[in-house]
Amino acid sequence: MKAKKFIDIGANLTDSMFKGVYNGKKYHDIDLDSVIKKSFEFGLTKIFVTGGSLDECKESVDLVKNYENLYTTVGCHPTRCLEFEQKYTDSQKYFNYLSELIKDNKDKIIAIGEYGLDYDRLNFCRKDIQIKYFEMQFELARIHQLPSFLHSRNCHSDFIEILKKNIDVIDKFGAVVHSFTGTPEEAEELLKLSPKIYIGINGCSLKTSDNLKTVAQIPPNRILIETDSPWCEIKSTHASHQYIKTHFKSKKRDKMNPCKMNTKDKNSNENSLIKGRNEPCTLVQVLEVLEAIFSSSSQPPDDLAEIIYQNTLKLFFPS
Structure with missing residues (x-):
């Protein structure tokens, strides 16, 4: 049997959890290298690190330079768009720094992003500010001729209108709406907008039975997969959990001795995941759920893993 190949299009590998810090408290040493190595053992061939602010993108670029098969996005997350006006008190300067970072590291920048709109967290950034800098960042895609890694939460009407205004960028360089949790109608509208729009699926996309029904209606040749780690794991309470075949043991953090992992934990080994x-490496679970969903369709794909793998190459490595 041919080995399945995976590309994680979205992993937040600069998050403090991979430095051993949880809620501001140090629990263990940095273990990112072992996390990455474990991922490749489970069939991943590439990982795309997501950048959400200028400083985070700089850190991401420094990280991916150390690994042949790691790449990163560069952009500003909607909840952090105030940085355009506050970090240097000059939005154009912030934009220029993002652009220079891309230009100087073109071989390691896979997409612009993550950028978009998030109306679930307006406490971090007002709607008008989000819209302004969502629109501005399309210019980065135009200048550098890169795909867009897009964020959309509870904002579909505004989101789709801004995509329509910038359809030239989408049609030329493509886009993925990552961590999709919308309705079947929203997915359909996105896919009809351009043949170069893809839908990113992770554990957050597969929580409820309604989520599963929505995903089942997305054509396999328009799906990409991701973990959004350290977030969006498939939990035992999720509707998708019943379809998982590959299970990972869980190891707890030692609350009494924060800088050391609990060595008495019988499940503590290289193939265990820290609880929470x-x-x-759990990308394999996302694929297993999708295979279960599509196996019951009227025309199940012969090799879903290969279809999704080729979708990813088509969007991010078109040459």
């Missing part, structure tokens, strides 16, 4: 922290 998702990792790129």
